[in-house]
Amino acid sequence: MSQLLGIPPQALFGQLLLGLINGSFYALLSLGLAVIFGMLNVVNMAHGALYMVGAFVAWLLLTYAGVGYWGALVLAPLVVGLVGLALERTLLRRLYKVDHLYGLLLTFGLALIFEGAFRHHYGVSGQPYPIPDLLKGGTNLGFMYLPTYRGWVVAASLLVCLGTWFAIERTKLGAYLRAATENPTLVQAFGINVPVMVSLTYGFGVALAGLAGVLAAPIYQVSPMMGSNLIIVVFAVVVIGGMGSILGAIVTGLGLGLLEGLTKVFYPEASNIVVFVIMAVVLMVKPAGLFGRER
Amino acid sequence: MRGGSPKVLLTGALLLLAVLAPYALYPVFLMKVLCFALFACAFNLLIGFAGLLSFGHAAFFGGAAYVAAHAVKEWGWAPEAGLLAATAAAGAMGLAFGLLAIRRQGIYFAMITLALSQMIFFLALQLPFTHGEDGIQAVPRGHLFGLFDLSQPLTMYYTVLAIFLGGFALIWRTVHSPFGQVLKAIRENEPRAVSLGYRTERYKLLAFVLSAALAGLAGGTKALVFQLASLTDVTWQMSGEVVLMTLLGGMGTLLGPVVGAALVVTLESYLASTSLPVPVVIGAIFVVCVLLFRRGIVGELRHRLPGMRRRRTDRPRTGS
Amino acid sequence: QGAAYSDGKIKIGILTDLSGQLSDSTGQGSIAAAQMAVEDFGGAVNGTPVELIFADHQNKADIGASTARRWYDVDQVDAIIDVPNSAVALAVQQITKEANRVAIFSSPASSDLTGKACTPNGLHWTYDTYALAHVTAEAVVASGLSSWFFLTSDYAFGHALERDTGAVVESQKGKVLGSVRVPANNADFSSFLLQAQASPAKVVALATAGADTQNAIKQAAEFGLGQSGKNIVALLLAISEVHALGLSATQDIMLTTPFYWDMDDETRAFSKRFFEKRKAMPTFYQAGVYGAVSHYLKAIKASGTDAAPDVMKTMKATPVNDFMTKNGSVREDGRVLRDMHLFQVKTPAESKAPWDYYKLVRSVPADRAFRPLSESDCPLVKKM
């Protein structure tokens, strides 16, 4: 057992890298949540389920339509986004006038339906999804063996995160979004169709979840319950980062991935709860989260 | 109580029904309904009368079940002592949760309670006394006050009924107490309550602790009824379930959670022996309730039947 | 004579998981297996019809317990069979004793069911954690792989497996070089796999279950654990899970099971029938349900009554023989003794047909596979 006690620095390095990989998943998922919360004030409890749907769509495309990974990478988020759009238009929209908590409850119910329906149809064992040929294999970095696919996941999700951040903070469309978050009425009075923008935002937010699902499919078994446990952690990430803060979601996602990675080495039993401990501490010191604004 | 004879009659009829029920229906089922009804009522005290949505109430319910089961099984405590311990433990947990969460509102409050309850879940999985995923099994029911043999189904039933009625009465009293008045005022307009000189955080905290303790009482009772305490009761899905019961029955109505709990428990036990996917049905009910019947069954009834709406002071907060 | 059966009916309840983690390896397949057993028995015992009912315990101990109670109290169920999920099984064990009926556990793992939680009314049919640990450790060490590293689910099931397996490894002069406790429902194993990879141990043993095992196996393949000379041993793995993961992820993994469809003519015959119903080969859990139902019906027929004490006595006195069980026996603590087998998963190249997944490494006879009575903490067992 002695190897575990004195961890050589390279091994630690490997663990940090893995933490970063996980963190990029957290970042991608919490980014979607943050976008949705920022614009719609809805805590999207269905996010984990839609992440699962994203992975399943990829699998279905492969199994029944012969569409491979790269096609799925585009199509699955699109499908999930359209599902989100439909949900927003038909259901969520009716709740904006009442307490935000009803949005949370509605999406909670939707999550149950999605997960239950997939479980009913496809069972729980999950489905295998192969790593695409281009990304098979790995590199021996000396201190660890890094599967190429994992490297791709980090790169892809960081790219999407930064892209989203850029789109929201640095473009015209992003300016509309930010302005509409502050004062939707006035933005409407400038001739911008805010309701459509809100729908699209929700669609985009859940499409991010769908994308995360496709990225996850080759790593995890594609199973109906894959999102339900992850989502609670992602919520904690968003709360720590500050609800609605884009940058907060990204930075906290990565940071917590790293921290969790370290915990897995030094005290693995606690690695599932470290996020919640950090959350409690952060909220005591900064009630609005690390990057959040007091509302 | 004042409030016209129809109310007295209704109360009497319901009581009679509760007393006679075990002769018609299966007692364990009834006891389960009562446990969940008390749990939902306790939860409703918070959401319906203080406007706070806790998404972590399973921690109190399930946590207290472990405490009761352990005290009775391992320490050989009498059932009443076990229940007391469970209630106190849940109250203490509520105090800890409350101190952390109560300053936040709405969604933040919900998320924080959710996260805290996840900690309790992991503790329940890890601590040796909980026996991990096997739970504490074969908990003896013992003799209440050393006199009544609780292994007799009817004795157990009437004990559970008494506990439920006690808890319900306490909630009723709380809602209709000076404290309840302030609570309602805070729910309606917190800044105004502050400006009148109420330290609203303390009131909300007390409400939270009360609600947690009663949820604990329900959980402890359930542990005795089923003679086990397991992880099921501390999962976040259980927190969601109690929200569903309350929503379905009617938030902020006293009887609503009872009706909601009875419905959900019946539904679950019915669905167990069909091939319908349980979560889908539950989820669909959730969605329909949120979209169409936000007032819940009892709430809608009261809204529709003019005779019942003499005073609509128990309505939940909506809007912003 | 039909009159000897309490309510003119033999009623068997299949309490199983129809929606949760275990629903693929038990669930509808368990029900189907039970139906096959009843049909094969002719649908009646001495003229008394056999009725089968089922329910989903949703992996909740309280739902399982209340279903069991209602079945006994209201529905006059005579025996409950299957019960995946140890927490539910332990609760049902207790209730069955109080109701004085019969429970035959074919799917749960916990060896406590015939240990400190044993009752005169319960049989533990197919396997248990002790057997998995012992058979795997003994057989793997005997094949020359003696240094071990554990990936252990951080709850009672995982702890028990690691403890029991580790003890056997060391008693066989093997070495446990390290272990890491994996939190439950943890989808990402990369960090733990890396720790395993860094260890010089030859064997990486997965003391995990369900989705955890699947994700661990999938990611072990991704991180090339096999290529780096590690032998992966899954302490609990059902064929449905191997099927779901595919051979490229599972190849070369070693696992212990009491049943594989392609062992002999009898297993193949049963499995073929089962496959026609379910479009999947039976798991060892489901095969166990068939055996349990058959044995119960045989005992009822032989004893001419459905009164639990008599039936239990007959079941314990009768040797167990069915398509999967050769010379099995039921011990006084309720443990069914049967041969267990260590298999290795074939490589995609070795696999010749769909579901052609396993090759036998070695078998361990019934008397060596299970916990001896001398070590038992079952209160029913009178110690000298």
Add this chain to the structure above:
Amino acid sequence: MTGHTGDIILEARGLTMEFKGFVAVKEVNLQVRRGTIHALIGPNGAGKSTVFNLLTKFLTPTRGQILYKGRDITAMKPADVALLGMVRSFQISAVFPHLSVLENVRVALQRPRGTSFHFWKSEETLRDLRGRALELIEAVNLTPWADHLAAELPYGRKRALEIATTLALDPEVMLLDEPLAGMGHEDIEGTAALIKRVSADRTILMVEHNLSVVAHLSDTITVLRRGEILAEGPYEAVSRNPQVMEAYMGTGHA
């Protein structure tokens, strides 16, 4: 309330409030004399409500000091300020919508009793407050509404209810934020008269746009503009101040 009029009961010194670099209130020195009606006027966004929020501790000032009866209350919590006898109303009507009018007032009346944490007592223990509550309701002409939910009141009546609720606490200092906003003519007169009446034994600081009422009621007027005090004094003086005309009243009649 025996304090002689004339001494300073509420004072702000160098009060400054910044919101993320935006200075809403800047170096405001305000002295409210006991027993007077003091009006705070100024264009929208001048910082009147912010000053109110600062004085009643709903906001914490960036800089400056607040003294109430000579005591520094800058670091106090809002509820504690109310307990000291300084109670406010809100600009946007602040009633408890789903309590009845009677209950609205009673919630305020029950506070000094100290039984407000008693969840085991019956509501009936509050029954004896009914008389006093009805008196207050009568004072603002709400008697016919007493058993209605506050939500059912027309806007102007809600403002009246708010005043009744505030009065229930028998505050030494009342801060009224636009108490007449949204009221019809007849209500304005009645409410203005009510304010005058209740001011007899207390101090009132109010924000109000209705200049004729301000002129009629107030002893002193402070004009705020862009967070700063522009002018202060009796109505006659202030209304002739050209700066005030320009910034607030308009220069058209000069």
Add this chain to the structure above:
Amino acid sequence: MPDGMRTTAARTGTAMLDIADLHGFYGESHVLHGVNIDVRQGEVVTLLGRNGAGKTSTMRAIMGIMGKRTGSIRFQGHELIGMAPHKIPRLGIGYVPEERGIFSSLSVDENLALPPVVKEGGMTVPQIHALFPNLKGRGATQGTRLSGGEQQMLAIGRILRTGAGLILLDEPTEGLAPVIIEQIGVAVRALKQRGFTILLVEQNFRFAATIADRHYVMEEGHVVDMIPNDQLHANMDKLHTYLGV
């Protein structure tokens, strides 16, 4: 409530904007009680009235961002009541709200670029900078960091970019220093010269008198009078009673 009087002056020309019997509500409170207003192409028209008279509400009703409204608002032949709020500005109506509505999460440049261009002939950014020199060189500043007056300029400037032919200005001089008010007066006259039509809410009617063609006076949610600018002096007493100053 008696109906507001109908103006005859506007009836003669073609009204660009024609508001008839407009009622408006905020939730339960009924704040506009039958407003009648006409504005012709190229005119500068003011709404005068005390605080709370309903001037802002009238503008919000035109823009369709008020809870509920009934009656008729016609703009160049289009009926605005019932139209989706985001379509109204696209007809060529620009709105500068009372509270300015500068977005704090946007920089000055982003604020300026925010409203989409709806018609040809809007000002370019250099032209706006020439009109309001204070905004030059402040592009990267956070919008709400600007002084109140500068925010007002920004709010007007961003609407000028859009090319909207009718501009609703709600109290553009509120809280502004006299110099800036003067500057805005210059700007409004310049706009008028370029053919813009302007509906202006003003408390400061001395300022209004320097730029407007006609004045509507509102009280308690309806129009009580209409005074052409050249008759302002003759009507000074009346105005004093209306406005209470």
